[in-house]
Amino acid sequence: MNSQTPVTDETGEACCSMPVDVAEDTVATDVALLSAMGNDTRYEALRIVASASDGVCVCELQPALGVSQGAVSQALSRLHSAGLVSRRKEGRWRYYSVTPVAVRLLDTLDDVRGGDDE
Amino acid sequence: MNSQTPVTDETGEACCSMPVDVAEDTVATDVALLSAMGNDTRYEALRIVASASDGVCVCELQPALGVSQGAVSQALSRLHSAGLVSRRKEGRWRYYSVTPVAVRLLDTLDDVRGGDDE
DNA sequence: TGCTAATATTAGCAGCTGCTAATATAGCGC
DNA sequence: GCGCTATATTAGCAGCTGCTAATATTAGCA
Numbered sequence: 001m002n003s004q005t006p007v008t009d010e011t012g013e014a015c016c017s018m019p020v021d022v023a024e025d026t027v028a029t030d031v032a033l034l035s036a037m038g039n040d041t042r043y044e045a046l047r048i049v050a051s052a053s054d055g056v057c058v059c060e061l062q063p064a065l066g067v068s069q070g071a072v073s074q075a076l077s078r079l080h081s082a083g084l085v086s087r088r089k090e091g092r093w094r095y096y097s098v099t100p101v102a103v104r105l106l107d108t109l110d111d112v113r114g115g116d117d118e
Numbered sequence: 119m120n121s122q123t124p125v126t127d128e129t130g131e132a133c134c135s136m137p138v139d140v141a142e143d144t145v146a147t148d149v150a151l152l153s154a155m156g157n158d159t160r161y162e163a164l165r166i167v168a169s170a171s172d173g174v175c176v177c178e179l180q181p182a183l184g185v186s187q188g189a190v191s192q193a194l195s196r197l198h199s200a201g202l203v204s205r206r207k208e209g210r211w212r213y214y215s216v217t218p219v220a221v222r223l224l225d226t227l228d229d230v231r232g233g234d235d236e
Numbered sequence: 237t238g239c240t241a242a243t244a245t246t247a248g249c250a251g252c253t254g255c256t257a258a259t260a261t262a263g264c265g266c
Numbered sequence: 267g268c269g270c271t272a273t274a275t276t277a278g279c280a281g282c283t284g285c286t287a288a289t290a291t292t293a294g295c296a
């Protein structure tokens with residue numbers, strides 16, 4: 001606020017304690033994860049990849065997601081650089097699989113959403 | 119890709135199985151959560167609120183976050199509508215606290231980041 | 237080698253997002 | 267009621283994001 005922050009108000013109406021610092025690299029790491037998943041196309045792609053037992057190929061994600069091939073590739077590239085999917089080549093095909101990080105986060109999302117449904 | 123998707127390639131080189139459908143409201147719910155947290159200011163605000171035992175007031179979040187009062191208010195409003203913080207009034211002051219949903223997600227983020235640090 | 241198929245990358249566009257400044261609203265004491 | 271403080275809301279701007287279309291790259295085959 002100005003210089004009259006209630007934190008040090010002498011009337012005993014001090015507002016509350018000093019806030020903590022959040023480490024910059026923690027912020028960057030977590031925000032990269034969260035924002036990578038925080039988009040419809042990328043979230044759906046991740047869900048689809050997560051539900052496959054042996055990886056999903058770009059060629060079938062595209063019809064499922066209903067966007068262009070380029071958009072699918074960009075989505076997967078973003079998920080990969082955030083550490084949410086791994087990829088491998090098999091001839092012409094590229095397969096994507098979820099990482100343990102993604103599994104954990106998706107499970108947590110399912111838990112908290114399930115709790116709301118009661 | 120076009121109509122010759124490897125999914126049904128008769129040569130046995132079928133690419134993989136059919137992808138699942140992801141429920142639209144599940145997508146909307148989760149993406150709202152993730153994108154609310156997927157921004158530096160809002161993530162840091164949530165972290166600060168999470169570290170306080172009895173709620174944090176807007177007036178101290180503002181200096182901690184280093185943005186305008188209006189930006190703090192907007193950030194908290196977004197977190198609130200995503201169900202990540204609850205709020206209460208005490209006279210002139212507005213206090214924000216984390217919800218169990220936020221706690222779960224932040225804990226999971228800490229877990230997966232901790233795993234990476236090894 | 238030349239072609240097709242799969243997919244990554246790039247360029248560009250329209251809409252979105254996050255911020256500031258200004259304003260509106262709520263609470264408090266005189 | 268007035269003036270102040272705390273904070274929510276609004277308007278507007280600059281930069282960002284997600285998409286398509288086009289192109290580049292890679293793999294496979296005759």
